[in-house]
Amino acid sequence: MNPVEAALVWLNDPLNWTNPGGILERLGEHLSMSAAAVALGCLIAWPIGLWLGHTNRGGGLVVLVSNVSLAVPTLALLTILPLTFLGFGRPSVVVALAVFAVPPLLANAYTGVRQADPEARDAARGMGFSGWQLLRRVELPLAVPYLAAGFRTAAVQVVATAALASFVNGGGLGQIIRAGFGLDIAAGGGQIIAGGVLVAGLAILLELVLARVERLVTPHPLRADRRRARRRAAQAVAGG
Amino acid sequence: MSFRLSYRADPGNPWFSWQYVRDNSDTILAAVREHASLTVRAVLIAALIALPLAVAAYWYRSLAGPVMALTGVLYTVPSLALFAFIAPYLGIGALTALSVVVLYALLVIVRNAVAGLNQVPPEVREAAEGMGYGRWDRLLRVELPLALPGILTGLRLATVSTVALVTVGVVIGRGGLGQLIFAGFQNNFYKAQIMTGTLLCVLLALVLDLALAGAGRLLTPWLKRAR
16 A cells, blocks of 8 residues: 555544544644744744834744744754743643744744835824824735735744644654554555645645735735736836 | 862852863764754855746746745744654655745745845846846846845855754754753753853854855955944
8 A cells, every 4th residue: 555545545444533633632732832833922922022013023033033043943943942940741832833933924024114105204293193193004005905914924834834843742643644654654655645744734725825815905006916007007108 | 169169069050160061061062063054064065055946036027926925925834834844755854844944035035135135226137227227237246245244144144043943842852952951951940051051052143143244344345444
């Protein structure tokens, strides 16, 4: 039996879904820890990113944070955090995942505010808006498409990274893959591939759903296809 | 001396220990060597595959859509899942670890190279055409040099993320420095070992990134004035 057939057999066994530590339980763990991590990341990154963008400071900091986080291995955070005051278990895993959600959320919040039309900002100032009103009623609404894009990137990345929580027995769908590797390739090949399909499928599904959400929360005039169409029209006018 | 004695009596579990580094320098160096060689080989192989792909996507616009879509989807696939797909076929070994990191590096390099090539101003392309440059001459003498900053950005991003990604290889026992980190965790949560592995990972990424940045400066002397 080749590995793909073995994977289908494994996925077709109802007990593999409903057993303790089965697919359904692992899926629940995966989703709950990912949701907590993304929520925590948003709570930290969005206010900071919006404020930095509003005050036009810390652009270098945003770049630094995303570069450094790229170089830190997930495995390192997953193994270090349980040994700090966070202790073993869910909180340290959630914090480790949240760390990787912060850079895209932060960068997009910052860019979102920075790209707001300076004329809109000037107009708001001219109308006597205070700094806070300007942020809340002009810059924030204009930044929504960027916030949504950052959310999508962060959420997909967290769901993908959550598979690694299995290295420290943190639960989630990665646990199925790890268990398969524990059985040895010949015996666990099917389970390994099945786990991979589940993890990858979840990430791709989330990407597709959030791409849809991103489109829905982007006001019509700001949608990329419109912008592109308008640019093409402008070029045609300029060229002709 | 008394410090020494009390230290021996109760080693505790410090976050960092030179004693550990000294006593295990062989293991640590071997892990660094494995990690660095995996990273360098992966980025080189990925670049050799990615650049022709990027040029193909640039020349044949109909290829650009599928190439970008495919790399986008592949990039969404979690690294552990990629190990899961490849390991049953290539076995538990260096080849599997290399394939996974090559695939990821490939995606990053292709996307940045295509973006770099697309940034070449149309006037420049037309001027080259008007001077009688053929397709290959234009590519080698005009478009690739102008796209070099984008390509180098891709290489740097790919290198730094590959250094981090190699650690996931612990799932098949080929994680380089990840092996050190993971063993430290399993070995009574030995903090000094975990920390040493982590710091060396970040340091390796930094060194390789700086090396590439330096190479980039040498390769694009015309950008110096702009900086």
